[in-house]
Amino acid sequence: MRYVLPVAATENPRPPDPGADPRPVPGQDPRVQWGLSLAVVAVGALTIRPMGFSGQGLAVAALFVVNSAALLVRGVPESRVPPRLALAWLSSGIVAAAALLGVSDSGTGYLFAYFIAGHIGYRLETGRALTLAATCSLLCAGVLYFHLGPGDPELPWVLGLTTGVPVVVGILNRTQRQAVRSALSAAESAERAARAEARTAVLTERGRIARDVHDVLAHSLAGINMQLELADALLDTGDLEKVREANGKAHGLVKESLKQAQWTVHALREDALPLLESLTAMVESAGHHDALTVTGTVREVPARVTQNLLRIAQEALTNAARHAPGGRVGVDLTFTASSITLRIRNRPATRAVTPGAGSGMGLIGMRERVALLGGSVSAGPVTEGPDQGGWQVETVIPG
Secondary structure, eight states: OOOOOOGGGGSOOOOOOTTSOOOOOTTOOHHHHHHHHHHHHHHHHHHOBOOOSSHHHHHHHHHHHHHHHHHHGGGSOGGGSOHHHHHHHHHHHHHHHHHHHHHOSBSSTHHHHHHHHHHHHHHSOHHHHHHHHHHHHHHHHHHHHTTOSSOOTTSOHHHHHGGGTTHHHHHHHHHHHHHHHHHHHHHHHHHHHHHHHHHHHHHHHHHHHHHHHIIIIIHHHHHHHHHHHHHHHHHTTTOHHHHHHHHHHHHHHHHHHHHHHHHHHHHHHOSOOOHHHHHHHHHHHTTOTTOEEEESOOOOOOHHHHHHHHHHHHHHHHHHHHHSTTOOEEEEEEEOSSEEEEEEEEOOOSSOOOOOOOOSOHHHHHHHHHHHTTOEEEEEEOOSSTTTTSEEEEEEEEO
16 A cells, blocks of 8 residues: 655644734635725715814714724734733724714714624624623713703604624624634644654565565575575585585575565555465575474454465575574464464574674564554464474464
């Protein structure tokens, strides 16, 4: 199985900038908000009267400018307006809106109160929003009821009470915005988790391939090297027969290496391998005929179990050939209802052991493979029975 890792998954995520604007929320276009605010200002400029440069007209014009500024500032992103400043700005806005209702003789000045109250619900947390909206309603209703200023006699005081109602719409919009942002955040977290999982899968796959390459190349090349060194040593003795024998063994190891390389490629490309057939071919190709004993009911096992058991068997057989040449080898494969056990024993060497250093990764690789399958592996000398003095590797895989 191939894992494709997105480029972004290999990079360190950049921490969010505290001063940056919050992510846009689908369905809430800032341009619509600006358009509505500008429309209210335009309608107010055309309808609110009187406006002038002296007396009542100057007061109306000044309050109109203040209300317009308070309304347009709502388009500024939240990240740029501290909560306390937002509370002060909105409080000033409702006072200015109530004052405009009392000073102007006609027009749509009440629209400022409605829109500011709605934004109160959107901008502030629920408790403060409801309190400030209730204050807006009471101020506007009081101005109209007690006729605090020239005012528009046609506006009923009940209209002032309704100016705080849009706060509910603002609260609902804020709740929806938070829900959408939470969903977006959850989706981003899930994506990061998926990328991390993909990266872990890539690293795991790399580790598995590294173990397979080690099993095929390191052991095979070590065996070939030993035979070639033996042949070099025998050349000095003039025993050409033994030189040919060592050379033949080296050729045999080359062929075996090619075969094992084919097994490895097959294991990397195929979804399933025949465990029993592959293990039988491996044991016989190592020169141990009739060495495999199968106990229990043979069944199909997952591909990764097959792959790892074959590699463990390959490791054990290679070590037996290296450290106990000529010693008899026995391989037991046992199937039970809850586990699969692979046991490989070799008797002591019957021929001289050629000194040589291994890679030191064999047993580590076995343990890594078994750990991935949740099983156990043990390796050590045989202390009793007909194989006493030999070596045993036993692997137990659950399932």
